[in-house]
Amino acid sequence: MAKRIELNGLELYLLPQKVIYIPKYFMLIISDWHLGKLTHFRKEGLFVPAPDIEEEFLRLSTLIKELDVKEIVFLGDLFHSEWNSDWEKLKSYVNSIGNQSIKCTLTKGNHDILTENHFYNMNLRLIEEVVLSEGIVLSHEPIVGLPDYMYNIVGHIHPGCLIDAGARQSFKLPCFYLKDKVLTMPAFGKFTGLYLVKKEYNSNIYVVINDAVVSI
Numbered sequence: 001m002a003k004r005i006e007l008n009g010l011e012l013y014l015l016p017q018k019v020i021y022i023p024k025y026f027m028l029i030i031s032d033w034h035l036g037k038l039t040h041f042r043k044e045g046l047f048v049p050a051p052d053i054e055e056e057f058l059r060l061s062t063l064i065k066e067l068d069v070k071e072i073v074f075l076g077d078l079f080h081s082e083w084n085s086d087w088e089k090l091k092s093y094v095n096s097i098g099n100q101s102i103k104c105t106l107t108k109g110n111h112d113i114l115t116e117n118h119f120y121n122m123n124l125r126l127i128e129e130v131v132l133s134e135g136i137v138l139s140h141e142p143i144v145g146l147p148d149y150m151y152n153i154v155g156h157i158h159p160g161c162l163i164d165a166g167a168r169q170s171f172k173l174p175c176f177y178l179k180d181k182v183l184t185m186p187a188f189g190k191f192t193g194l195y196l197v198k199k200e201y202n203s204n205i206y207v208v209i210n211d212a213v214v215s216i
Helices: 036-044 054-067 085-099
Strands: 003-007 010-015 018-020 027-030 071-074 102-105 125-127 131-134 134-138 152-155 161-166 169-179 182-184 204-207 212-215
Touching: 003 212, 027 054, 054 085, 085 102, 161 204
Parallel strands: 027 071, 071 102, 102 125, 134 152, 152 182
Antiparallel strands: 003 010, 010 018, 018 027, 131 134, 161 169, 169 182, 169 204, 204 212
């Protein structure tokens, strides 16, 4: 079950798949996928699970089938660091999305270090930020000095929160975190870790619990 919120009158849906959907723009927002991360670590000799990038693509394809999507905005850290073979698979997949008349945009993050040559003949526009007419800016990290009326949707830190379940049990869960007009998205990638945030008087936490997003 998605959580509906409004920013400057614009309707957004926070989905349990850790993405945002904006019906007005038919826009799907995804942050910090970090594709290629496991392959990168294995190349470095680290023992990590074998990557299944096709399963990762299926997660996004399912969302595209369920929603009316005309544009996908990746809020940075789409691919993890240096080139590896997973990039060519990602490139083919993104181009297959383009064949469905879906535009893809990447607001570059700190891990998006590949050269422009790698993006050649790819259905992916590279920019610093996306600005919506309602005064909402999409970027990888928060932008300093925005006008007071503007909201900033970002990724980067992979927010999570600690849920006390009683009986000396607690759970760390991903969340959407809204504070000071900055809405931070959870990471779409599975192997990213969490940066724990706390509820404050001027913040809202929307935690992902199984197939629902719940305000706490």
